[in-house]
Amino acid sequence: MSFFPCPDPVLGDKTSVDSIETLIIPRTSDIDGLEVRRALPTARRRLVGPFIFFDRMGPAVLRDGRALDVRPHPHIGLSTVTYLFDGHIRHRDSLGTEMVIRPGDVNLMTAGRGIVHSERSPEEERNAPMPLSGVQTWLALPDGKEEIAPHFYHTNAPALPRFDTADFSGCLIIGDMFGLSSPVIRHVETLYADIRVKPNGRFPLPVTAEERAIYTLSGNVRISGDVFPPDRLLAFRTGDEILIEAGPEGAHFMLFGGAALGSRRYVWWNFVSSSKERIEQAKEEWRMGRFDIVPGDEEEFIPLPE
Template sequence: MSFFPGKDPEFGDAASCDVVEQLIVPRTSDIGGFEVRRALPTIKRRLVGPFIFFDRMGPARLESGNALDVKPHPHIGLSTVTYLTEGEIGHRDTLGNNTVIRPGDVNLMTAGRGIVHSERTPDDLRLRPHQLAGVQTWLALPENDEETEPAFGHTDRKQLPFISEKGVSGRVVIGDFSGLKADVKTFTDTLFVDLVLEAGAAFPFPAQHEERALYILEGELEVAGDRFGAEQLLILRPGDNATLVGGLPAGCRVMLFGGAALDKPRHIWWNFVSSSKERIEQAKEDWKQGRFGLVPGDEQEFVPLPGR
């Protein structure tokens, strides 16, 4: 997961329809011509299920010679999820993984007791204009798994279950949805779905998961008669079934997500998540002292600890 220094989003008023519990309009940051919208965490909503962090990247056009270069940086106590809708990102980490993620694939990296990774535009894209867009999230780990061994998994889009019905298409990225199950390991009940609705097409979003939300990537979405535009986060009321309808004139693309609520609150500082403030302080010192290790093939640079 990249460290994008986006600001916390502003909290929006609840939508008028009962099924929508909260409406959040993310705060946008411009990072060298690359827009990032941070939807979670907010002051009034820290998590949805295990999702403690939700960034919308782009859409952006990177001109020839411009590139994404997120230097090696550390994580603890979480799993990062990277999902692209346009472009490519090269991932390297301290375990020796060297992978390029493309649209529809999913990278899930479990930091556990500690990992370092970098994310950069692949060399073959740097010399020509290209688009980049997607979502990056963090999943907080259950307390008993916060110090698990670090791990990394890349799942090709062809291996993810595909939703195909009249006016509706998409992928189940993580978890169970609409009778389909993705073979992507998580530590607790987790849902993550990429869904495209044509104008007027309807699809159910049942209340089978304890906490649920959706982020509108493109177009307009109708829920219980109310319409919502792109780049908004809707948090749904627990226990209430919802029907999603593609808005006119062009429908919409949304990311559905959620899962089981965490066992206890989490602390988040920079790239570190933990149920213990002391553990985060230890991680700070470990990064300052160079105890996290190096990323093979990307050893020359790193992101310094904020405030140093």
């Protein structure tokens, strides 16, 4: 949701945990009653595997006529992944897709050479308070796939693999873990999971992903004796065995990462590319109205930022 004008995140204080490469404290913006925390990208940490963008939305309750109304806007060179804990969002895009995403579902929209979409609170729910809580991430497309044809995939919550042990439970959103495999499409090796550690439980961080990070959502986590509160992004060194412990209240976090892309990516507004020239081309195409329209949402759009 790059349309949110969040300031850049900041790095946290140096931690004594040697396995933590980067500690990021997200910057927070209030957008019409919806609090949004942006943790990626930063000046010192642009990517974790293919993840180049991480926004925590809410939790919030939209009241008094407020609603999520993200007008049509373009993307290139990435996949957006929307995952909700509470509330509903209606997605429309220039492929003709119309889909309401619900808690536990996954919307994966691959922009490739170009797509336009809007994200709004469903019209039929606007006459009552509307809860909204979730995470939206971007996955940068790898070399050779940045200009593929755009497509949209929706996966219902029951289709996602789940696990439950004495210490933790969770849902595998993308990738492979604990012998499970998610049906969600991936264009590069990716790991993405919703993890809940039970009170006083422990979670062993998988070492299979080349790059790994967590974003803490609720409850404190302890790593090698150091305690980290909610709303922190912790990126770990490759290959280190990490044990994440929860206190008596338990803990909830997102686990994400995957294979490093191996080449630089540039980000400007909603555009991601390995080429600055390609981003300039996309800017001109949006300015001149050359992107496709969104059926059912043709009247409005977000202008190119000055």
